[in-house]
Amino acid sequence: MSAVATLVGTADHVVVAADPLLRGDLDLGIVGIVVLKVVVAFALLLVSVMLMIWFERKLVADMHNRIGPAVAGPFGILQTLADGIKLFFKEDLIPDRSDRAVFKLAPYLSLVPAFLVFAIVPVGGDFSTGDGTVTWFGERTYLQVADPPVGILFFLALSSIAVYGVMLAGWSSGSKYPLLGSVRASAQMISYEAALGLAIATVFLTSGSLSTHDIVATQVSGNWNVLATGVVPFLVFLVAGTAELNRPPFDLVEAEQELVGGFHTEYSSLRFALFFLAEFMNVITMSAIAVTLFLGGPSGPILTDTLGWAWPILWFSAKVFAFLFGFVWLRATLPRFRYDQLMDLGWKVLIPVSLGWFLLIAAMQVADDEGWPVAVVVVVGLAGMAGGAALLSGAVAKARAQRLADVEAGEEVDA
């Protein structure tokens, strides 16, 4: 927060990012480092998606008592590569009744945000003892592709764009199942983005910054903010994130039994591969964002002096891996939600809970600034919320009773 504040306050040039690498004059070496970071992040993400797909299939097979992919490469680790090559050489079909331009655009609208989100994730850097920077070729820099001052809002913006990919794919296919799938998808993703945004709002209310780097830094100094963000916003983020990813148990978008393939039913060949890639890449980036916002990102004890820079990367990978395991575990265990249950959970549970928690944290911050007694503020705030909840549920119960009475009286019920 300090870095951004000072930069924004004093800068006589346009602020690109708070990364110390970009302060002062740019030269070719700095550009080279940035390009290197971009290329490494891109390649790393692609490889990790490949491994993730393999890992998911293998783990889900393990949990089903099966073997899973076992033929391509040792333990079938090259299965994804084989699938990719197969998809690459398949015929690229575009339905006759499709809107061709939009049909071709949609996969990229899904894929590009998935790539870009990862740019703001700090994957390394010593936050425990240092300031989260590493020194490369004599330049101090963050181990993340970019650290824009808008930080986590960038993530929210891009995940909203990803909705367009899904929605336009279904709409432009000129076919009913993709259309139904995309309607479901956009409704689901938009509803859950509200809860997701409120959970994230609590995080940057606590950390006082939007920059992912600063969020991680404040977590390290404050025990990962466990009390403020570690329980309620974290759980809301997990559920809403799973729904946002359209992963089981919220994978109604691709419910095979109802919608064939969902929004990508009409896609084949490389365009389908792009959707596939984007979907699994989103799983990885969502895990990485969760780690960044709630679990202290790359922070963790550095146990050796040599190769000290590798420990934060290792901690980051381990934390992300735990999330990936969790996502696969969810898929292997839980049956799919019904659509009204999904909407109920989103609108009637997650949004009120995260909004209430957000207001409570905000009230506590204000109390802290104004010198009011925090305990009183919390009690009054909770009482106010409980009163509001009681009023609301009372109104809902009353309305339902009225409706039932109307039905029994044989009157027409307005929809």
Added chain:
Amino acid sequence: MGYFRGFAVTFRKMFERRVTTPYPEQKRDKPARLHGRHVLNRYEDGMEKCIGCELCAGVCPANCIYVRGADNPPDDPVSPGERYGFVYEINYLRCIHCDLCVETCPTEAITESKLFEFSFTNRVDAVYTRDELVVDATTGRPQHLPWEDWRPGEDQHTSAWMRATSPSGDATYTGRVSWSGELGHGVRAPEVGQAGGAPVDRGGEPEGVSSEGVT
């Protein structure tokens, strides 16, 4: 906390033994009486058992067998007796492996092996001729044709001995030899019947072949 018991179940499953067999590399044991592709058997002296009577062709519900008998050449007889199967063809695109041909055969000439792992790229290849069906002239085992996937032990238990043990499922009909000898095995001893009793030496049953359905 009932919600989380399902997670414990899936987690536990990760460490359990797999029931899946990685098929092309490993095969599960086949049942001893599985119906696979046919073989034409020989007597212990190497003579073919088939007499060209065409009963199998007549009984075949899928019309997949074509047989033509011919008189044995007097100086070099193919089978003991008057006639032999001069042409013997089975079309495996039609065969349903019902085993009626095996049941109807008066000389136990045609029986089924346990092999079903074979495929063709054209229809002509799907028709097995007598030369391909007849067992090897020295070992009495089914021929391992290049497009078939035989594994060690799978070419055992092909003869009429397999199904003559307990006719009509009569559990008390045990210990009686009601089959002729065959090349490579001789006259096989009867297996232990369903009624129980002391195990009988069955004449060198190899390792690896299923023993289920025998005890």
